[in-house]
Amino acid sequence: MYKRTFLIIGLICIGFVSKAQNFDLGIKAHPLFGWMKPDQGSNSGAFTGFSYGLMGDFYVKERYAFSTEFAVTSMGGTIIEGDSQNGIETTYKIKYIEIPLSMKLKTNKMGQGQFYGQFGxxxxxxxxxxxxxxxxxxxxxxxxxxxxxxxxxxxARLGLLIGGGYEYYFDNSTRLALGLSFNNGFTDVFDNGKATNSYMALNVGIFF
Structure with missing residues (x-):
């Protein structure tokens, strides 16, 4: 199932990139706040993680871009099973190589920057x-x-991404990107149990 999904996503990416007129490259490093949702037991609180890596925007049109990243992301959460007499409370810290694939839609420039929204x-x-x-x-x-x-x-893990933010231009190309995003995981975390992991991220990066 995962191989078929990744193949379809890859073909879509190739189609967008082949039409791209311009490409912007940047770096990112930002915190995130995650949790796990098990079918059995309950979750307990948020997990503070971190993500860092490269990001790129392939412009299909002036304000429409295919956006991708290559990031190392630490996420997780706490699961409680059983009770105070017989039970287990486990905090998981899971590290992934993530390759987000999304469309970024931007507004016209307003002063020194522009707003954006993305989905993927x-x-x-x-x-x-x-x-x-x-x-x-x-x-x-x-x-x-x-x-x-x-x-x-x-x-393998697959999540749904939705987010938005603001990009502040220092000059014609260099800009600071600030935003919020929600990464909703919908594949099972464990081989032998059902649970998903999701997170909210405070996105910070610089395009050059």
Whole structure:
């Protein structure tokens, strides 16, 4: 299923890039706030993660661009199963290589900048996963820390991206991009259980 989805997305990307007139390259580094939603158990609070990497805009028209990135993203969340006598509370920290693929629509320039909105998909590929938490059996608790759980994590993730923001121009090409985005995961995180992970990001980057 994942291979077919990524193939379709790839073909769409090739079509947009082949029509692109201009290309802008930039770097990004920003925090994010994620959570996990399990089918069984409950989630507990937000997970603070981070994303960094390269980003590029391929302009199809003057104010319409195909936008993509190559980013290393750490996300996760906490899942609680059972109760205070017999249960487990686990915080997962999962790292992905993400390649967001979206359309960015921009307004006309207003003063030194312009607003934008974007919508698309975010394929991700797992490159690491650790778990920390507390397991309770018969009221006796045992802590565990930084346990490698990558073998229990699906190798691929797919999310839906929606966001917007503002780009401030220092000159004709260099600009600061600030925005908010929501990455809604809709594929299972685990190989043997059902849960999704999503996050809100405070996007910060510079195009050159």
């Amino acid at each position: 998909f975010v394929p991700g590929f797992n490159i690491g996963a650790k778990a920390s938490g507390t397991q309770t059996v018969g009221g006796i608790s045992t802590d565990f820390d930084d346990k490698n759980v990558q073998d229990n994590i699906n190798g």
